[in-house]
Amino acid sequence: PPNVTGSLHMGHALQHTMMDVLTRYKRMCGYRTLWLPGMDHAGISTQLMVSRELKKENLTRHELGRERFVERVWKWKKESGGQITKQMRREGVSVDWSREKFTMDEDLSRAVREVFVRLYEEGMIYRGNRIVNWCPNDQTVLSDLEVEKIPQAGKLYYLSYPASDGGAGVTVATTRPETMLGDTAVAVNPNDERYQSLIGATVALPLTGREIPVVADEFVDPEFGTGAVKVTPAHDPNDYDMGVRHSLPQLVVIDPHAKMTEAAGADFAGLDRYKARAKVVEKFEELGLLEKVVDYEFSISKCERCKTVIEPLISTQWFLRMDELRDAALQLLARDHKPQFVPEVPYEKVYSNWLENLRDWTISRQLWWGHQIPAWYTPEGEVVVARSEEEARVKAGTEDLTQDPDVLDTWFSSQLWPFSAMGWPEKTKDLETFYPTSVLMTGRDIIFLWVSRMVMMGMKFMGREPFADVFVTGTILDAHGQRMSKTKMNGIDPLEVFDKYGVDATRLKLASVGSTDIRWSDKQVESYRNFANKIWNASRFCLLNCDGAAVDPDSLKSSGQLALHDRWILSRINKTARDVHAALASYQFHEAVQALYHFFWDDFCDWYIELTKADVTAEQAAPHRSAARTRLLSVLEQALRLLHPFMPYITEELWQQLPGVSKQLLHPAYREAEPTIMLTAYPEANQSLIDDAAEWQMQAVIDLITRVRNIRSEMNIKPSEPIPVLIGAPDEKLRKVFSANTNQISRLLRASEISISDQLDAPRASARAVLFGGAEVAVPLAGLIDFAQERQRLQKEKEKLAAEAGKLEAQLGNPQFAERAPTEKVEEVRARIADIAQRTAQLVQSIQNLG
RNA sequence: GCCCGCUUGGCUCAGUGGUAGAGCACUCGCUUCACACGCGAGGGGUCAGUAGUUCGAAUCUACUAGCGGGCACCA
Numbered sequence: 057p058p059n060v061t062g063s064l065h066m067g068h069a070l071q072h073t074m075m076d077v078l079t080r081y082k083r084m085c086g087y088r089t090l091w092l093p094g095m096d097h098a099g100i101s102t103q104l105m106v107s108r109e110l111k112k113e114n115l116t117r118h119e120l121g122r123e124r125f126v127e128r129v130w131k132w133k134k135e136s137g138g139q140i141t142k143q144m145r146r147e148g149v150s151v152d153w154s155r156e157k158f159t160m161d162e163d164l165s166r167a168v169r170e171v172f173v174r175l176y177e178e179g180m181i182y183r184g185n186r187i188v189n190w191c192p193n194d195q196t197v198l199s200d201l202e203v204e205k206i207p208q209a210g211k212l213y214y215l216s217y218p219a220s221d222g223g224a225g226v227t228v229a230t231t232r233p234e235t236m237l238g239d240t241a242v243a244v245n246p247n248d249e250r251y252q253s254l255i256g257a258t259v260a261l262p263l264t265g266r267e268i269p270v271v272a273d274e275f276v277d278p279e280f281g282t283g284a285v286k287v288t289p290a291h292d293p294n295d296y297d298m299g300v301r302h303s304l305p306q307l308v309v310i311d312p313h314a315k316m317t318e319a320a321g322a323d324f325a326g327l328d329r330y331k332a333r334a335k336v337v338e339k340f341e342e343l344g345l346l347e348k349v350v351d352y353e354f355s356i357s358k359c360e361r362c363k364t365v366i367e368p369l370i371s372t373q374w375f376l377r378m379d380e381l382r383d384a385a386l387q388l389l390a391r392d393h394k395p396q397f398v399p400e401v402p403y404e405k406v407y408s409n410w411l412e413n414l415r416d417w418t419i420s421r422q423l424w425w426g427h428q429i430p431a432w433y434t435p436e437g438e439v440v441v442a443r444s445e446e447e448a449r450v451k452a453g454t455e456d457l458t459q460d461p462d463v464l465d466t467w468f469s470s471q472l473w474p475f476s477a478m479g480w481p482e483k484t485k486d487l488e489t490f491y492p493t494s495v496l497m498t499g500r501d502i503i504f505l506w507v508s509r510m511v512m513m514g515m516k517f518m519g520r521e522p523f524a525d526v527f528v529t530g531t532i533l534d535a536h537g538q539r540m541s542k543t544k545m546n547g548i549d550p551l552e553v554f555d556k557y558g559v560d561a562t563r564l565k566l567a568s569v570g571s572t573d574i575r576w577s578d579k580q581v582e583s584y585r586n587f588a589n590k591i592w593n594a595s596r597f598c599l600l601n602c603d604g605a606a607v608d609p610d611s612l613k614s615s616g617q618l619a620l621h622d623r624w625i626l627s628r629i630n631k632t633a634r635d636v637h638a639a640l641a642s643y644q645f646h647e648a649v650q651a652l653y654h655f656f657w658d659d660f661c662d663w664y665i666e667l668t669k670a671d672v673t674a675e676q677a678a679p680h681r682s683a684a685r686t687r688l689l690s691v692l693e694q695a696l697r698l699l700h701p702f703m704p705y706i707t708e709e710l711w712q713q714l715p716g717v718s719k720q721l722l723h724p725a726y727r728e729a730e731p732t733i734m735l736t737a738y739p740e741a742n743q744s745l746i747d748d749a750a751e752w753q754m755q756a757v758i759d760l761i762t763r764v765r766n767i768r769s770e771m772n773i774k775p776s777e778p779i780p781v782l783i784g785a786p787d788e789k790l791r792k793v794f795s796a797n798t799n800q801i802s803r804l805l806r807a808s809e810i811s812i813s814d815q816l817d818a819p820r821a822s823a824r825a826v827l828f829g830g831a832e833v834a835v836p837l838a839g840l841i842d843f844a845q846e847r848q849r850l851q852k853e854k855e856k857l858a859a860e861a862g863k864l865e866a867q868l869g870n871p872q873f874a875e876r877a878p879t880e881k882v883e884e885v886r887a888r889i890a891d892i893a894q895r896t897a898q899l900v901q902s903i904q905n906l907g
Numbered sequence: 908g909c910c911c912g913c914u915u916g917g918c919u920c921a922g923u924g925g926u927a928g929a930g931c932a933c934u935c936g937c938u939u940c941a942c943a944c945g946c947g948a949g950g951g952g953u954c955a956g957u958a959g960u961u962c963g964a965a966u967c968u969a970c971u972a973g974c975g976g977g978c979a980c981c982a
Contacts, residue, residue, distance in 0.1 A: 873962045881962095881963095
C-alpha cells in the first residue's frame, strides 16, 4: 500500500504496470485474481504534513492537543489524502476497489492490537531502557532502517586526560568532543603494551572534576587514533555496550532537544550540542590539553526523513525481539526456497544477509498519528497490555488507567497487510481463498522495511509464507543516470507522460523495463505511442474493409486448405502466444513486449495485411472474399487479446468495435459476464498450427520480395514504375511456392510480369540477385542499367559471402572441431559453406553475364 | 573495509557457449487507396581491457579499469 500522503511517481507506475499485466493476464487465463488496493497511514510523513498546514495557521499540534490533532489528520486524509488512488485509476490498473483498505481502518487496527498482545504475551515484545536512535527535530525514536549513514568530512580531536596521580595520563581521539562531559571511562585494548600500566588506574576528566577509570576492552582497536577510547555510555551505541560490560555509570549530558543537560556542568547546561563542542575544544586548548585536530572523513547518522543528525540516547521504548521471527524466515528460505526472488541474484543474498544480522526492532514512536500502543499503566506504574481499554480494566482490576502515549512504527501495521487486509484474525473466505498470495512486486528499497517483515509475520501468524515470488523492479533514473528525487527536482511525473503519449504507450515502455536500472527517455515512450497508433490504423483498415464479416474464432482453428500467408500468420500468432506465455511465466516482461510488438507490426501489419489485401478488398463478393475478411478480423481479435494485459485501453476500445464480439468469446470461467476483452480467454498456442514449412516458404517469398525491392532501390527505379521479374529456381518445391503466390508477389513488387522457370534465362542488361535454396532472380533493365554500378553491387555481395566463408572454413579446418563438436554442428557448418559456395558461383556467373 | 551489479552500433537498452539484436538517431527513395506517429531500401558494433577454460567465448573463470548500488559499531 502506498503512503496516504504520496502521489504517483515513476516507481509506482513501474510496479503497477507489471502487477497489472500479471493480474489481467492471469484473469484472462481463467484464474480468480485479486489485486487488493490500499493505503498506508505513513505515521511521520502524515503527521509532518498536517503539522505544516497548522503552521500556516500559526498553530502547533501541542496547542491543538492530541485528540483534535488526530481529528485534523483524519479530515486531511478525507479531503486531500490518497491522491494516488485517483491516479491509479488513470493507469488503468484492474484492482478490486470494493476491497480497498487503509492501515488505520478499524479492522486493520484490530489486527494490529491482536498481534501486539499476542507477541507481548509470548515475551517477544518488551519495554526496555536502552540506547536508541533519536531524532532531535522530529522528537521521536527511529529504527535502524530509518537512519541513513552519510559520509562527511569532519575533524578528529585528540584530547588529553591527565592521570589522577599527576602522571602522563592518556590521549583519546574523538569526533564528538562535547560528549567527553559524559565520559565515565577510558578504554584500551587489553593487549596494548603501551597502556598496561594504566589499566585499572584512573584519569582526571578535565572540565568536570571527575575521576574516571581506565578499562581494558577487546573492542578497542590499538591501531586507530591513540589506541585509547573515551567511553560515553549514554551517547554512543558502542560505548553503551562497553558500559554494560564494565558496569559503568550512564551519565546523560545531552537531552532530547540535543541540548546539554545540567549534568554537563554549569558552563555547558542548555547549550546546543555543536556550541558545546566548540566550547569544549576551546577550553581544552586553553588548558593545553588539546593535542591536535586532524581532518577526518567518517559516516554520520542522519534522520532519513529530515536529515537531522541523530542523537543516540538512552530511552524507554518498546522493542520487538527478532530472533525467533528471523529464524523462521531463514528456515523458510533454506527449506522451501521461499520467497523466490526475481531476479534471484543479488536479492536473495541481500535478504538473507540482512536477516542474519538482524537486531531487535524499536517499534514505538513518539507521534500522535498511528496505532496507539495497546498498553495501559496503573497509578503504581504497572503495565497492562490488552486488546482494548475494557480488557485492560478487567486485567488490571481498576479503571484508573493511562494508555501509553506512543504509537507504533508505521511498518508494524504494513507488515500485516497480506492477511490483515483480508480480515484476519477472523477466518474469512478471502483469507482462505487468497492467502498465501502469488507474487509481490516491489522496489528494492523496501526489501528490509516491508518484504522481510511480511514474511516473518506471515510465518508467525498464518503459519505460511505471505507470497511465493517477489519480483524486484529496477529503478528508473533520469536521463543523466541520477536517481529521481524531490530534492533534486529531476523526477518525471507519470501523469504528464500519460497526457503526452497515452497510458498504454507508457505502460508498454514500463513493462519492458524489467529489473535493471534504466535511464528514462521519452523517445522510447514515443515509439510505443507510434505502436499504439499503428494498432489503431491497422484496426481501422480491418474495420473499413470487412463489411459483412464478423469475428469467428473457429476460422483460426485449422489451416488445412489455406493459402500460404494464412497458414503463416496462424503459425506466427500461435508462436507469439506460446512465447508470451513462456515469457510471463518467468517474469520476462521485456521479451513478452518484444514478441508482441514484432508480431503485430512486422508480421501482421507489414506482411499479412499486405498479402491478404487483394482478397479482402476484392470488388466482387465471393466466399473467398468473406473467408479472407473473417480470418483478418479474427486474427486481429486474437492479437488484441494478446496485447490486452499491456495495453488495456486501446485493446478494449477496438475490441468493442469489432463485428461479432459477444459473450461467446469470453473465457468459460466468465461466460455470463458482459462482453469485454478483459474476460476473454488469453490465446493459448495451438501446437498443430505452428507450421515450420509455412514459415520457411513464407521466408522464401519475403526473401524474394526484399531482394527485388533492393534492386529497385539501388538501381533508382521509381516505385511506381512496373518491372518484369524473372525467377529461376532449380528446386521444384520452391518453384511451386513462387507460382502459388504470384499474385501477391506481383502486387507487392509492382511487377509488370513474373516468369518462373527452373533455370534463369535473363537478358544481359539485368540486375540480378541470389536467393536462398539455389534460386535466382533477375530484373531486365534494358536502357536503365548502369553496368559498372551493377557489377559493383554484385561484387560487394560476393565479398560479404567470402568473408563469411573464410570464418567457416577456418572453423572446419581445425581438426579438433570435427572431432569434438557435436555432429549436427559440424554438418551445419558444412551445409553453410556449400550454400555460400553455390551463391558465390551464381554471383560470379551474374557478373560474367554483365560482360 | 566487506559484498554485489553494470560496461554491447551515435543514444537508450535486449540478448546469448556455436553466423551480433531492437527502438531512436543517421543516409537514400516514396503524397503505394489503414497509418508520414507512415512505407520501402541502406550504412553503422574486434559486445570495457588483460589472461585463462573450451574444438569454439561477446556469452564461463580470474584479475584490471570506469560507473552505480547495498551492508558495516572503528572512537
